[in-house]
Amino acid sequence: MMSVLWRSYQALMIRHPWSVQIITAGSLVGAGDVISQQVIERRGLANHNVARTARMMSIGFFFVGPVIGGWYKVLDRLVTGTTKTAALQKMLLDQVCFAPCFLASFLGISGSLNGLSLEDNIHKLERDYTDALISNYYLWPPVQIANFYFIPLQHRLAVVQIVAVAWNSYLSWKANKI
Template sequence: MAGLWRGYQRLLAAHPWKVQIITAGSLMGVGDVISQQLVERRGVQGHSVERTLKMMGVGLCFVGPVVGSWYNVLDRLVPGSTKSVALKKMLLDQGGFAPCFLGCFLTIVSTLNGLSKEEIWTKLKRDYKDALITNYYIWPAVQIANFYFIPLYHRLAVVQCVAIVWNSYLSWKANKA
């Protein structure tokens, strides 16, 4: 395990942006597999590989780049690593970024699932508030720790590791009929 971590560190140092995005995409896929197998109990025969690939694509093309860029912006907006800086970053993250990000995420997945504009709007009205409230149970404490203890270039990976459970929830929520 230590060897894997060292290898990841070397790759991250050499190619930080690519590695962060690939990590986000991979862990979105893991979250979807967990959602399909442990939450929805689809079994191997009922597993939708297409859905897992879509979720990985959303991780690679949306989650990784957007969250990675957000952390860079946030670090420039609120420089430092004190407890009060971590709290300010968390408040900006959870008060401004998370609501927008979640709405975009649900819209993107719904669009990839072929829903019409009306169906997407209905889904957002039905699922957005519940997903945002669930977000607030999980992420404020995680983000304070992330902003206080974790260097910028590891934040996306740390969040995505914690987010395996969150990604499972989001995959279930976004793909629920």
């Protein structure tokens, strides 16, 4: 069954790579929010905030998927090859240049979609950004080295988003914490 699903996914990736990457990202950001609400925050199904999950999914569809998918294309043009050195260079560019900006944007967008004023959003970023960035550095460098070394470009976003279900749960909790 899983092999049939995987082959179907690969076939869709060949025919519609951009759309599939965006749908995958949005769906998995949404799954991260569900996990955040149900496992981390222990809200229970009766108290699940469906609107919040929809907001988080929209961030996945309209921000995470297109931005990360586009970044990986740019990164492959900036650093060519599939050697260990190239993977290390891509990881360093990803973590030093891209991750800090992406994380600030993600938290800022989620704050805006949650109705925070500009002042409250800035305060929330000041409070949460450094902790989130440090957490990012614990998780993502080894994941990204493996991703850039072993995974073809068209599957990188999906691999990252699968690993990111746990990360998205953390980010959703961090982004929605009052």
